Amino acid sequence: MTLQSPPATLYSDRPPIPSHRLGMIVFLVAESMLFTGLLGGYLVLRYSSPMWPPEGQPLLPLWAGVANLIFLATGSAGIQLAVRAVRRASHRGLIRGIAACLGTGLAFVLVLGVEWIRLHREGLSLTEGGTYGALFYVLTGCHALHVLAVLIWVAALLALALRDRFSPAHHEPVEMAAMFWHFVGVAWLVLFVILYLL
Amino acid sequence: MKSRIPVILRRPWTVLPLFLACLPSASELFAQCAMCSGAAGAGADAGGAYNSSTLFMLAIPYLLLMGVLGYVVHAFRRPPSSSSGEASDPRGKGPSDRE
Numbered sequence: 001m002t003l004q005s006p007p008a009t010l011y012s013d014r015p016p017i018p019s020h021r022l023g024m025i026v027f028l029v030a031e032s033m034l035f036t037g038l039l040g041g042y043l044v045l046r047y048s049s050p051m052w053p054p055e056g057q058p059l060l061p062l063w064a065g066v067a068n069l070i071f072l073a074t075g076s077a078g079i080q081l082a083v084r085a086v087r088r089a090s091h092r093g094l095i096r097g098i099a100a101c102l103g104t105g106l107a108f109v110l111v112l113g114v115e116w117i118r119l120h121r122e123g124l125s126l127t128e129g130g131t132y133g134a135l136f137y138v139l140t141g142c143h144a145l146h147v148l149a150v151l152i153w154v155a156a157l158l159a160l161a162l163r164d165r166f167s168p169a170h171h172e173p174v175e176m177a178a179m180f181w182h183f184v185g186v187a188w189l190v191l192f193v194i195l196y197l198l
Numbered sequence: 199m200k201s202r203i204p205v206i207l208r209r210p211w212t213v214l215p216l217f218l219a220c221l222p223s224a225s226e227l228f229a230q231c232a233m234c235s236g237a238a239g240a241g242a243d244a245g246g247a248y249n250s251s252t253l254f255m256l257a258i259p260y261l262l263l264m265g266v267l268g269y270v271v272h273a274f275r276r277p278p279s280s281s282s283g284e285a286s287d288p289r290g291k292g293p294s295d296r297e
Contacts, residue, residue, distance in 0.1 A: 029266065048243065
């Protein structure tokens with residue numbers, strides 16, 4: 001009598017969804033609900049307002065939103081290349097991918113900072129002009145905090161990668177950072193459409 | 199041998215009739231929440247704003263759930279060897295191109 005081996009997906013040592021990936025998915029779903037709540041509040045205030053933006057308040061410049069979208073998309077490509085490189089045991093590819101991601105993230109923060117300063121000088125504030133300024137600063141500020149968090153993470157990854165701490169069998173932190181970065185990019189895409197285009 | 203994977207993961211299209219059954223009520227979504235509209239009171243279209251916001255916040259968790267379930271289905275149906283491309287080196291140090 002010949003025994004057939006069971007399907008590998010059911011009985012292999014490695015689960016179909018690794019624990020670190022599952023944990024990251026749960027975390028990102030929770031983060032998504034944070035942004036959903038903020039955007040829900042924005043939609044109520046935005047569409048119950050008779051005029052948007054309120055009189056005397058500056059328009060949000062489209063170029064900054066587009067530039068930041070491009071930066072985050074480029075960073076996503078960079079970190080994904082880093083993940084692919086570490087799976088192929090390409091140390092140089094890993095360093096280059098992480099460095100590209102770090103550079104685009106810093107560019108994002110720089111553009112957003114310049115944008116905030118310029119808008120503040122034009123009269124967009126947290127307390128004046130109704131909820132327009134407060135909503136903008138809270139939504140983009142919450143997103144910027146996430147970008148800063150992932151930037152610190154990516155900087156730590158770069159330091160570890162320079163010490164050759166990652167390998168094809170051990171690169172979970174790089175993969176998790178990539179997931180977080182992709183999430184931050186998608187969140188900015190949604191924010192960009194709702195804040196700048198609608 | 200009977201598979202341990204739930205039927206909804208092996209054949210996700212089996213839930214399609216459930217979605218189709220919900221379609222006839224879709225047009226009524228924007229006609230709901232009359233009390234909320236009344237309570238919202240002031241503003242250009244406060245009732246409509248509350249309604250849109252509520253639908254938005256209602257839809258996102260379902261979209262997230264569908265996305266996660268889609269990923270779970272994909273992960274269970276994928277051959278294990280192509281999951282993440284790890285090397286078979288037990289020490290975890292694959293060949294490196296570092297110079």
